[in-house]
Amino acid sequence: MEFQISLFQVFVAFFLPLVLFVATRKSRAGNLTRRLIPGPRKLPLIGNLHQIAVSDLLHRTLRDLANKHGPIMHLQLGQVSTVVVSSPEMAMEIMKTHDLVFAYRPFLVVAMITTYECTDIAFSPLGNYWRHLRKICTEELLSAARVESFRSIREAEVLNLVKMIKSDEGLAVNLSEKVFAMTYAITARAAFGEKCRDQEAFITTVSEETKVNSGFFISEFFPSLKFLDIISGLKHRVEKIHGEADRIIGNIVKDHKESRSKDTSKDADKEDLVDVLLRVQEDGQFPLTDNNVKAIIFDIFSGGSETSATAVDWAMAEMIKNPSVMAKAQAEVREAFQGKGNVDETGIHQLKYLKCVIKETLRLHPVFPLLLPRECSQSCEVKGFEIPSKTRVLINAWAIGRDPNHWPQPEKFDPERFVNSAVDFTGTNFEFIPFGAGRRICPGLLFAVPNVELPLAQLLFHFDWKLPSGMREQEFDMREAFGISVRRKNDLVLLPSPYHASIIVT
Numbered sequence: 001m002e003f004q005i006s007l008f009q010v011f012v013a014f015f016l017p018l019v020l021f022v023a024t025r026k027s028r029a030g031n032l033t034r035r036l037i038p039g040p041r042k043l044p045l046i047g048n049l050h051q052i053a054v055s056d057l058l059h060r061t062l063r064d065l066a067n068k069h070g071p072i073m074h075l076q077l078g079q080v081s082t083v084v085v086s087s088p089e090m091a092m093e094i095m096k097t098h099d100l101v102f103a104y105r106p107f108l109v110v111a112m113i114t115t116y117e118c119t120d121i122a123f124s125p126l127g128n129y130w131r132h133l134r135k136i137c138t139e140e141l142l143s144a145a146r147v148e149s150f151r152s153i154r155e156a157e158v159l160n161l162v163k164m165i166k167s168d169e170g171l172a173v174n175l176s177e178k179v180f181a182m183t184y185a186i187t188a189r190a191a192f193g194e195k196c197r198d199q200e201a202f203i204t205t206v207s208e209e210t211k212v213n214s215g216f217f218i219s220e221f222f223p224s225l226k227f228l229d230i231i232s233g234l235k236h237r238v239e240k241i242h243g244e245a246d247r248i249i250g251n252i253v254k255d256h257k258e259s260r261s262k263d264t265s266k267d268a269d270k271e272d273l274v275d276v277l278l279r280v281q282e283d284g285q286f287p288l289t290d291n292n293v294k295a296i297i298f299d300i301f302s303g304g305s306e307t308s309a310t311a312v313d314w315a316m317a318e319m320i321k322n323p324s325v326m327a328k329a330q331a332e333v334r335e336a337f338q339g340k341g342n343v344d345e346t347g348i349h350q351l352k353y354l355k356c357v358i359k360e361t362l363r364l365h366p367v368f369p370l371l372l373p374r375e376c377s378q379s380c381e382v383k384g385f386e387i388p389s390k391t392r393v394l395i396n397a398w399a400i401g402r403d404p405n406h407w408p409q410p411e412k413f414d415p416e417r418f419v420n421s422a423v424d425f426t427g428t429n430f431e432f433i434p435f436g437a438g439r440r441i442c443p444g445l446l447f448a449v450p451n452v453e454l455p456l457a458q459l460l461f462h463f464d465w466k467l468p469s470g471m472r473e474q475e476f477d478m479r480e481a482f483g484i485s486v487r488r489k490n491d492l493v494l495l496p497s498p499y500h501a502s503i504i505v506t
């Protein structure tokens, strides 16, 4: 990460004259909004880039700027005219009132490479192809019935996690590492079925690709200077990693095709996600190429694994910092599953307080603090401000979740605020949008929730948790790492002790 920031500084220092020359000729739409939407003063050519480069945690920098300039703010980021939205009211304007205009994604060089030319779900432009993919998600891939069909996979992998923790009894465990490995294993089994060749290699490559994608690409701010990504070697690095991931997923798809041609009688409820996509491909009602199938599987991996693990990680960290919350959540889960000695998904709906803990975690730590970037498809008036076509729009869900006008004591971790509250993350309460809202809302919500609930319930049921000796809650590290999705900067290392009523660990 330090490398990426210093690359930016080197860029500003040495390439500025070049930028001056090219950008004056190629800059488009940018300045149109200047007199219309408030924003900080801009420098020639780099605009406001110097103001956002002060920290690598963009959501925090943007919140500080919004506090000075307002909930709708214009920034000129190099050549890219950008509007940042930081209040629930403005978010509702973008994602509800004018959702059709703003449900586009900007063209990003790195996304072109890693998403098979934007034929995945997340970066595909609004249109028939994207609509069809979303339909496949709701009806087939990520439906409630499909998610339920993966229940035994989740239960088995979470139990594995519990057993692994138990096997290191008496030692501090790197919980982050183990939880990330577990969610990748769940997604891999749901996507590919029982262990398939190269599964481990695929997981390693995808997580590497996710890391590189979170880096700083000059072309994101200076689209006309794409060649600098080539000179810096970043484009080559992404292409290399993606080439390897493509080779592996290509083999997996090929193996699935071969086994389908031998056995055509697979029950729909036994299908893995690659099977589902290949069946849609075979049906032929909607043309899906092999690359389209691969692009969708990549989305499910990058969307499905790290996100849930990140949420579990932050929830455990917050509970360690707030022992009374942990005690209450633990009492709830132990009371509900006392007779069984283990948690399964049949009774998990009883854990009302745990659900509040998860909501509170996602309020303070939305996995994508700026959601995914949107683009305005045609000039549009929003609350009296004119946003020109092609403007990039960032929605600061992190700042919105901490808006003092909507959340009393916004910085406090207090799950009680969700007890007896109807506020939910399904995209109708714009003060709480960790999964986004509108047409582009996360289609993996039903898949994500049990991936967060079950591990947390099991971790709380089977173990008591504390910090390794010598570390106190007050000095516990809660820093965030740089990235599009925001993980903890340092892994969560905790000391577990087994619970006597557990049938697994005692």
Ligand code: HEM
Binding pocket: 121, 122, 123, 142, 299, 300, 301, 303, 304, 305, 307, 308, 311, 366, 367, 368, 371, 372, 373, 433, 434, 435, 436, 437, 439, 440, 441, 442, 443, 444, 445, 447, 448, 452
């Ligand atoms: C805690 C877990 C998760 C969180 C917090 C989360 C959050 C988000 C957010 C904020 C967006 C962008 C919404 C917007 O632009 O308005 C998104 C999009 C998306 N998510 Fe998730 N997600 C999670 C889990 C998942 C899972 C499990 C899957 C798939 C299995 C998934 C697949 C996707 C896809 C494909 C998109 C792109 C949708 C589109 O552009 O049409 N996500 N997610």
